[in-house]
Every structure is written in structure tokens, then in C-alpha cells.
Amino acid sequence: MLLITPYLSRVFDQNLWGKVIAAQALIGWITLIVDFGTSIFASNYLAVIRENKNDVKRLVSGVISIKSLICLILIPILIVYSMFDSKIPKLMLIYTYLTGITQGMSTLWFFQGFERLEKFSYAEISVRIIYLASVFIFVKSDSDSYIVFLSLIINLGLLYTLSYVNIWRNYTRFTLSISYGLEVVKQSYTIASFSLITSIYSIASVFIYSLFAASFNVSLYGNGDRLIRATIAMMGPLNQIFAPKSAIIFSRSNIEGWRNFKRMLLFYGLLGAIVTIGLYFSGSFIAEVVFGSKYAYSGNVIRNLSILLFLVAINTAMTYHLLIPAGQSVVMNKVYILASLICGISICIMVPSYGITGMVFSVIIPEVFALLCMSVFIFKWRRLNVFSV
Incomplete structure (x- = not known):
């Protein structure tokens, strides 16, 4: 985000830029919530059990299931937030939610666990370069602010969707399962709790500030x-x-x-x-x-x-x-x-x-x-x- 900050701070009106900053802080928090500590736990555990196909299926299914469930739970919470606070416009809040859950659904942990990270890393770097280029090329005024979010949603969304297809075809036929998801939560809860609480004065601090400031x-x-x-x-x-x-x-x-x-x-x-x-x-x-x-x-x-x-x-x-x-x-x-x-x-x-x-x-x-x-x-x-x- 810092790479595009000098450009966007000059293109956008100061009030709009403040809203974008608050939205980007909220994106970081949503990403952390959706991940729920699973990336750290799952990548480490996957490295141990990757030769056991049944265990791999249970783990992958559990991670995807709990992340999907959290994405759904966040919807009513953000609706309530939008009713009581208007700092982030409703349309921008929708983009914020979609960007956050897209980043939270990253498959990086899977390829870390299987030690197949090289190709995925190149792909993600390429996608982010395309995103930066799209911001510099297409964002020219306040009315283009949605591109800051939509471009990242499309680029990362496409990458992660293709990654899940790759996992489905070449590694394991995962399924959505609440029971598998709860198994993952039991293992990742400690990590998630620490990450979410400590994010108050790191990732989420600017968003919390936006609740009280113009x-x-x-x-x-x-x-x-x-x-x-x-x-x-x-x-x-x-x-x-x-x-x-x-x-x-x-x-x-x-x-x-x-x-x-x-x-x-x-x-x-x-x-x-x-x-x-x-x-x-x-x-x-x-x-x-x-x-x-x-x-x-x-x-x-x-x-x-x-x-x-x-x-x-x-x-x-x-x-x-x-x-x-x-x-x-x-x-x-x-x-x-x-x-x-x-x-x-x-x-x-x-x-x-x-x-x-x-x-x-x-x-x-x-x-x-x-x-x-x-x-x-x-x-x-x-x-x-x-x-x-």
C-alpha cells in the first residue's frame, strides 16, 4: 500500500483519502479475521501430514470451511457498522469487505506446507505488479477511487480461484464441512486470539481511530x-x-x-x-x-x-x-x-x-x-x- 500512497494522496481529496485509509485499515483487520490463525497452523501441520491423503483432505476442507463461515458471519456485523457509522461510504464498505475476504482466502499456506511456494510466489508478485500498474493508469480522480479496491479484488480473486482449482485437481478433493472447520478452529484459536488482540494497536489502530475522528x-x-x-x-x-x-x-x-x-x-x-x-x-x-x-x-x-x-x-x-x-x-x-x-x-x-x-x-x-x-x-x-x- 505504501507504494501507491504518494500517488493516491495527491489524486484524492483529503476527506476521501481519509476514508480510503480507514477502509484499507479495515481490510487488514478483515483479512486477519478471515484467516483466523489458520495460515500459521495449517502450513506447519500440512508439512507434517502431507503424505497422508485423508489428513490432508480433512485439513484443507477444514481451513476452507471455517474461512467461508467467517466470511458469512462478517456480513451482518458490517451491516450493523454501516448503520451506525458513515465514515466509510456504503459502496466503499462493500469493496472493503470483498477485498478483505479475498486476501483472507489466500492459498499461500497450502503451498508453503507442500514446499511448492516458488511458482505461487511468482504469480502473486506478478498479480500485485499488475494491480499497482492499474492504479497508476486508471485512477485519475475521486470518482476512480473504487478502482483501488476492485482491481485488487479481481486480480487476487482470479489468482486464488485458480489456486483452489489446482489444489482440487492435483492434490485433494476438499469439501465444505463444519466439523472439519471446528477441528481447525481448536488448533488455531490461540494463534488467532493473540493476532486479533494485538492487531488493535497495529493493523486496526487507524480504523479504530476513524471511528472517533473526521x-x-x-x-x-x-x-x-x-x-x-x-x-x-x-x-x-x-x-x-x-x-x-x-x-x-x-x-x-x-x-x-x-x-x-x-x-x-x-x-x-x-x-x-x-x-x-x-x-x-x-x-x-x-x-x-x-x-x-x-x-x-x-x-x-x-x-x-x-x-x-x-x-x-x-x-x-x-x-x-x-x-x-x-x-x-x-x-x-x-x-x-x-x-x-x-x-x-x-x-x-x-x-x-x-x-x-x-x-x-x-x-x-x-x-x-x-x-x-x-x-x-x-x-x-x-x-x-x-x-x-
Whole structure:
């Protein structure tokens, strides 16, 4: 989405752009709900049982069934939402729903489980390139806003439909079954619960903000939030590189694991501090270059949210390079669930009174809370001489 943001922020009216930002945030939440943690569970489980045709059929049928059921359940919920909130126009809300369920029905998990991901990845990348091209070519004014959604629905919908046909013909003759679906829910419930709750201050935060703010303010805040989130996402590859090494080191020795954690903490801390300082002093310039002069205020949002880079960097070091490899992921889960609930409550209390400033604090406070909680736990853990053996 960030690739088309500079273009769309200039093409659309500020109020319309705020509505599109809110809709895109809702799309991310719908996608997460429809997936319901099945992608993580199913891809891992499929890798184990893929030689057993009956088990594969039960799993695939269960995943498709529960996703289809969730798609149906969401319809009355969104109808009720449309009756009480008019921030997202009804037609745009329909497109939002269709885009969300289309992405949620992705077959990526299946090809991951069978280790046949290469061709599917090429196809999905190609489809997304076509989508980007269609936006730049066909979206020229406010009246073309529907293309932003419809193009993605058509392109991804066609890809996933062909994928399901491929699975049906070459792998397993899946069926719709509530009982199979419930079996999958029992296994994916924990993952889904954690993902949905923690999404409150990540994927869904802008949408929740849109419930309390004018569309114009959503565009101002949403621009800054989107850029900050994209910058934070760049830490993902670092985690993929260093996290497995940290796990291996911890498996050998707690002492070496602790020493490695201190090195990672220093590295992530310095990186986060550098990026935070850079964004703080260049926020206004970045906002005008990326989003256009009419969104100059988004520069203040970028500057104020820049501290998140440092906070997330420190928290990432503590979670990926100490708690998880040391077998304390339960602590991390509890902390982030509480942080998400704090974020949701804070948005409801602070945004109506303090607007964008309240939203900025509502996003920063949970990350500070997570940092303090994990620091206290690690300090107490350290005093127990856990890392002396």
C-alpha cells in the first residue's frame, strides 16, 4: 500500500483519502479475521501430514470451511457498522469487505506446507505488479477511487480461484464441512486470539481511530502512521537473519545466550535511535515529499511517532533474542495482549478529547508499557541467576 500512497494522496481529496485509509485499515483487520490463525497452523501441520491423503483432505476442507463461515458471519456485523457509522461510504464498505475476504482466502499456506511456494510466489508478485500498474493508469480522480479496491479484488480473486482449482485437481478433493472447520478452529484459536488482540494497536489502530475522528484528520494521522509502520516492518528481515542464530546460541548455553542478547540489544538500540533521530528531524520534509504539501501536518505525526522506532527496536531485541529463544514466549504474549487492551481503551478515552495528539499517545503508551513490563521481568529473571549455567 505504501507504494501507491504518494500517488493516491495527491489524486484524492483529503476527506476521501481519509476514508480510503480507514477502509484499507479495515481490510487488514478483515483479512486477519478471515484467516483466523489458520495460515500459521495449517502450513506447519500440512508439512507434517502431507503424505497422508485423508489428513490432508480433512485439513484443507477444514481451513476452507471455517474461512467461508467467517466470511458469512462478517456480513451482518458490517451491516450493523454501516448503520451506525458513515465514515466509510456504503459502496466503499462493500469493496472493503470483498477485498478483505479475498486476501483472507489466500492459498499461500497450502503451498508453503507442500514446499511448492516458488511458482505461487511468482504469480502473486506478478498479480500485485499488475494491480499497482492499474492504479497508476486508471485512477485519475475521486470518482476512480473504487478502482483501488476492485482491481485488487479481481486480480487476487482470479489468482486464488485458480489456486483452489489446482489444489482440487492435483492434490485433494476438499469439501465444505463444519466439523472439519471446528477441528481447525481448536488448533488455531490461540494463534488467532493473540493476532486479533494485538492487531488493535497495529493493523486496526487507524480504523479504530476513524471511528472517533473526521476523515480529514484520519488522512493526516494515517499518512504518518503508515510511513512509521512501513519503517518498522523493515526490521523483519533483520529478525529473520538474527533470530535463528540467537535460538541456536541459547540452546548451547544460557551464558552465551545472555551475552548475545546484550550484543543484539546494543545493535537494535543504536539502529532504533539513529532511525528515530533521522525521522524526527526530517519528518516535515518527508511528509511533503511523500504525501504532498497539503499534508504538511503529517510531518508532525511522523516526528511524534518516530520514538516508536526506538521503542520497537528495544522490544524486538528483548522478545526475539531473549524471551523467545529462552522459552519465555508466554511472558511476551501476556504483555502484548495487555498492551493492546491498553491501546484500545486509550484511543476511546484520549482521541475524543485530544484528537491526533491523543491518538499518538495511544499508540506510544502500549509500547512503553511493553518495554517496562519485559524489562522488569528480565531484571528479576537475571537476579535469579538463570544465565549463570
